Amino acid sequence: MEPVELAVRITGLAGLFSTCLEIVEKVDSYRGFKRDSQSLNAQFQAHKCRFEQWGSAIGINRGTLSGAQHPALNDPQTLSTARELLSLIHKTYADADGAATQLSLPTNANLAKGEPSTANHVQHRWDAPAGSARRRIAWSLRGKVRRTAQVEEFGILVQHLHNIIPPNGPGRLHDDSIHENAWNPELRQIAAKLDEEIAAETRRDLRSWLGRHSPNDRYIESVQKRLSGTCDWILSRPAFREWLSLDLFLSSDFETRNDPYAAIQSWIAQVMTRDDGALNLVRKRWLAQNEQVATRATIIQLFQDIAQAVPSCTFILDGLDECAWMGGGQNRIDSVPGFLEAITRAVTGSTARGMVVSRNEPEIRDVIGDARTCLRLEILTEDVLSDTVQYFRSIVARKLHKKDDTTKDDIAQRMPDHSNGQFLWLKLHEDSLRSWKNKKQLEDAIDKTPPGLEHAYERNWSRISRPPEWERTRAFLLLRWAAFALRPLAAAEITEAVLVNDVDDEYPSAELPDRVDDEYTDSEILYPC
Secondary structure, three states, rough: OOOHHHHHHHHHHHHHHHHHHHHHHHHHHHHHOOOHHHHOOOHHHHHHHHHHHHHHOOOOEEEEEEEOOOHHHHHHHHHHHHHHHHHHHHHHHHHHHHHOOOOOOHHHHHHHOOOOOHHHHOOOOOHHEEEHHHHHHOOOHHHHHHHHHHHHHHHHHHHHHHHOOOOOOOOOOOOOHHOOHOOOHHHHHHHHHHHHHHEEEEEEEEHHOOOOOOOOHHHHHHHHOOOOOOHHHHHHHHHHHHHOEEEEEEEEOOOOOOHHHHHHHHHHHHHHHHHHHHHHHHHHHHOOOOOOOOHHHHHHHHHHHHHHHHOOEEEEOOOOHHHHOOOOOOOOOOHHHHHHHHHHHHOOOOOOOOEEEEOOHHHHHHHHHHOOOOOOOOOOOHHHHHHHHHHHHHHHHHOOOOOOOHHHHHHHHHHHHHHHOOHHHHHHHHHHOOOOOOOOHHHHHHHHOOHHHHHHHHHHHHHHHOHHHHHHHHHHHHHHHHHHHOOOOOOHHHHOOOOOOOOOOOOOHHHOOOOOOHHHHHHHOOOOO
């Protein structure tokens, strides 16, 4: 390189340094660091101080070179590399910050001529990877994440300036550290880390805007409660396999049970965690709206957009018949049929599929049956008979562990015959199994249990609202014997005494429990009183 050309390039480097220092100082002046960012502010000030010291040490003073310039600047490769690093420092704050001022940077040609140019014309051989990384960072950076990006990248670039032109040394003119590969991996690593932080922060904001929380804890709890080996038969059913896809999960808690649109909110939140296209759709809608929480109309429109844009989604809705809206709502949209119609309209013309698991309620069946393409899989009692037997065996093994195997087998087979294939029915009647009861008492309790969930719910509500007649009668008998006995009675004595009545001619010995132990004493003597 000719001496005159080299001198011009060195002069251009001084101008570029001054431009970078100006924009860094401008950032420092208008950006206020909050108290929780004191550590980040300290890092920024340290990097800025080193940057200023580097400029002074190589002979740059107020945009011009002094007579005693650093000897490393006489090497064209070192000079070119320093210019590239300064260009990146400028872009770190000019691009990511979106600063109002448009400061000019010299290009390769302008540097040779000693002329300024605009920042938009800066070109260097690493512009594609570094620029694209910064553009990914800049699209959504804000707050502390944004400042962290700039400070970390600023520090790396300042360090590399010190590496190629040490303020107190001759400079490593042909060291590998001046090669582009020395800092590009570090910049990409920062970009990748920030991409993850930005995506996580954006998803948190979007979930909050959608208005619901993740049901992952309930899902894990449900998986742990599942009895291994039950209900595997459905996985091989042709009707099931036709629409089988990735599983998404929603658990309706007490708050959301009265609003089936919570299912749509959950679907949107889960799909956007797996698909960037869905994430961008939700983000654009979020930015365009002013409401703190998405409205129902927005939720429905978002669901329709995602169903049309994301291919082959399968949306599963379980237990719709348990929704508090069933049978209520004066407006069509505030009813389960209106909700199902909204879903049907949203997925029409898309590759999305839906699955509704419910009891055979007319208002649900009528809407689903009107769909043009509807596969109906009716679960019959014989389909789940072996599963209900296995499930109830697990209950019997836990509740009647003191009984012999023959008694447990007979009871385990008897109860599912009354359940009509309903697991919930078995669960609701679990409390009727008590180990102190003899076999006849257990069989009588099962035979007197009415079938159907309606009766099961009614029975549970009655138990909560008031004790049943037999329990009140037993409580009066226990209190009467305890109050009027000539001496305190043992548990076995009062157990025999309360069976004495004016109706039976003979003592009802068949009503005696198999054993009077702590469990019997707690549940049948102390608890009723």
